[in-house]
Amino acid sequence: MPPVIDHKKCVKCGYCAQICPLDVIKIEVRGKEKKTVIKYPEECWHCRACEKDCPVKAIHMRYPLSHLMLHMKPDGGKH
């Protein structure tokens, strides 16, 4: 679930769903209930556009373990 939505903060304005370059996010309507869902998490580019543009800062990113940042101390991994 790359972008994580804080549903307590989200005002369901739909802006993130509108601007996502990969059409990952949807506003689902069930009866009178609306919910912002990360419908296609595997299609997320991790670009942060949704996070930056959310008017109430309800989104933060979680970077999946598949996308791990491989890092190494320059002592050749001795420590």
Next chain:
Amino acid sequence: MNITKQNKIIKTDYLVIGGGMAGLQSAISAASRGLDVVIAEKADTRRSGSGANGNDHFACYIPECHGDDFELVVRQVNMTMDGGPWQDPTMLRLWLSRSFEIVQFWESIGIRMRPTGKWNFEGHSVPGNQRYHLKFDGQNQKSALTKAALDRGVHIMNKTPICDILLNDEGRVVGAVGIDISEEQPKLIVFQAKAVIIAAGGAGRMYPGITPAYMFNDSACPADAGTGHALAYRSGARLTNLDMAGGHAGPRYFARGGKGTWIGLTSDIHGNCITPYQDKPSRENGDIASDIWPGSYRERMQAGTGPSYMNCTETTDEDLEYMLHDAFVSEGIDSITDHLKQRKINLRDSMIEFGSYNIGFSSQGIDIDIHGMSTVPGMFAAGGVAGNVKGSLSGAVVIGMVAGEYAADYVKTVEECTVENHPTLQARLDQCNALLNRQEGAHWKEAASTLQNIMNDYAGIQIRSENMLTAGLAYLRQLREEAQAHLGAANSHELMRTLEVLDQIDIGEPFFLMVLNRKESRGPHHRSDYTYTNMLLNDKFQTIVKTKNGVVLDFRSSW
């Protein structure tokens, strides 16, 4: 579910396919010349494409900074990643000579082209040469260009990917077909246009990425899936240089563009610099190693001499702070900053492993002339989808501008042509309905996975030969048949992805034909059965075009 069809045909002079960097600039330039302009964009122009969150290097020639010796400028830019082979020299001169116009225009619409107050050039540079990459702050570039387009009367239709170009009997462009995906149920939209520009970006996701299970972990925007190339090829436009495609480099399992913004040194596991260009990290030059030889990370791994790292441990505190919290933000890659922070990785003491990314088609594609027009009358192209011009962002937007300007003259020479009964409309409706109604249809990812495997296993790096390529092409055709017969889509989003993969299969074909026909080794193209370089092909670009009488391959001189 069925696809619906909008009755009203959208009529315009100039239809822009893709509101990315090239498309937005082209729309603005055409509208400024008085054309009626519509942009059809797959996502939303405020945040779409490879420039969605920003760019920060604009290759350009500013006479007051670089002097009057244009020949020197051309020679030196040719040594950077925005020059080099597989670009017609005339096209390099064209975008370079008009690059400053864009810089000035962008500054006038609120994009910070000199955030320090001065013209400041950084990164992608060869030590000892003048620097040509203007360090700007592009984080608002898409919203600023969108506003500038709207201010000039451009009509923007977001969430509307284009899937067909309509030609008349004479073979000239008269319109296009798009699909509105804003709702769960897709809607077909018909465009009548005197000219179109294909600005749909490069063709990514053709090869397995660094994390094959996560296909959207890509350095360029994964929405740029090759439809632009497919539209052109199916319409009979000439393509070029597909056989010369290579890949970028960056963090190994977290694919990001923007490698030129790192301030560090390519190093081995012990932190020793392994490139000949400089021995200290340099904010001014960046680390040009990954520009010159992006495949080196793969080659070192395969040779057992890897891994290779981006080593910022010797970078000054000030430069590190600047890179992570200023430059990466302007560039739109501050997901790296965020990711490092979340994982508590400190670049002061840790190096980041870099990897070579797989092949993508960007600056290999539609063969265009000095007006940005393809070989099909009324079909322009700019940006990653064009095949004989480079320059990254700068090349994309200057050619977008040139095309928009020329379109203003071109549309005066052609009559409007009605499209409501064009046979392509019914064919596309039928195909979409078949995909949407196929019970237990195959998911698009199944076909995408097989396409990527075929591309990699039969036309990958270092493994090309007559037998391998012949088999690969046969398998690609088998895949197309199976995909057409079995793919299914449950809603508009899946329909978009399904059509993307069918387009990708369509461009796999000319790619295979070109690599088969290039019976030599050169640049990124290695044939195990033709290991020599054929000098007779120096300065020649291979081209492919689909005609009524079959496919024609040729080698043309560069100009």
